[in-house]
Amino acid sequence: MINSVRIDILTLFPDMFAGPFNESIIGRAVERGLVHISIHNLRDYTHDRHHTVDDCPYGGGVGMILKPEPLFEAVESIKSAVIQRGEATPRVVLLTPQGGLFCQHIAAEMANLKALLLICGHYEGIDERVREHLIDDEISIGDYVLTGGELAAMVVVDAIVRLLPGVLGADSALNEDSHTNGLLEYPQYTRPREYRGWEVPPILLSGNHAEIARWRGEQSLSRTRQRRPDLLARDSDTKAKREN
Secondary structure, three states: OOOOEEEEEEEOOHHHHHHHHHOHHHHHHHHOOOEEEEEEEHHHHOOOOOOOOEEOOOOOOOOOEEOHHHHHHHHHHHHHHHHHOOOOOOEEEEEEEEEEEOOHHHHHHHHOOOEEEEEEOEOOOEOHHHHHHOOOEEEEOOOOOOOEOHHHHHHHHHHHHOOOOOOOOOHHHHHHOOOOOOOOOOOOOOOOOEEOOEEOOHHHHOOOHHHHHHHHHHHHHHHHHHHOHHHHHHHHHHHHHHHO
């Protein structure tokens, strides 16, 4: 029996997800039943003829704020349906620039969940009561602002799904991905052996797997030191805290 993961996404623009989730690795994972993705339109949980989901902020200011009523009703409805089916209650996560920074470690944690509900933020923000009483966590995919949380949700889902058992052809390849062990991945080469005068490093053609592994480790460390020294500093800080 396949142990599938359920991901629900609450959004104002459900059509944005059709292409990305129907193609490539995610599309195949859905077809094989390794992940079940449901898209919910926030406007379906409104009760006025205009399907209003936002309003002006108290105290004044520019922009509009997502109202609490449709968000609470949507999440409570989705959770209720999950409970009736006897499935795991989803972890509710808001995608927002104010959230903690998403990384490979968090993706791995989420890949171990049975159910996840992502709320796509929009406009100038959400009513603070949603943060205080409805969600379990907040996530940002980077220190910049998007027009909405839909693209962020796609990034999070992609990072999670590829970590699920059976999704990739060779699960062992995940161990060598950039950021998995705190380092960037080593350089990769394929045929032809020589292209425009540029040769593949001889060590990769030697057949000596121990030496190849050593070379790749050195390259990975060197590349990280040159391009992302902050990763090495972060790893050192983590080790120091554990030792203390």
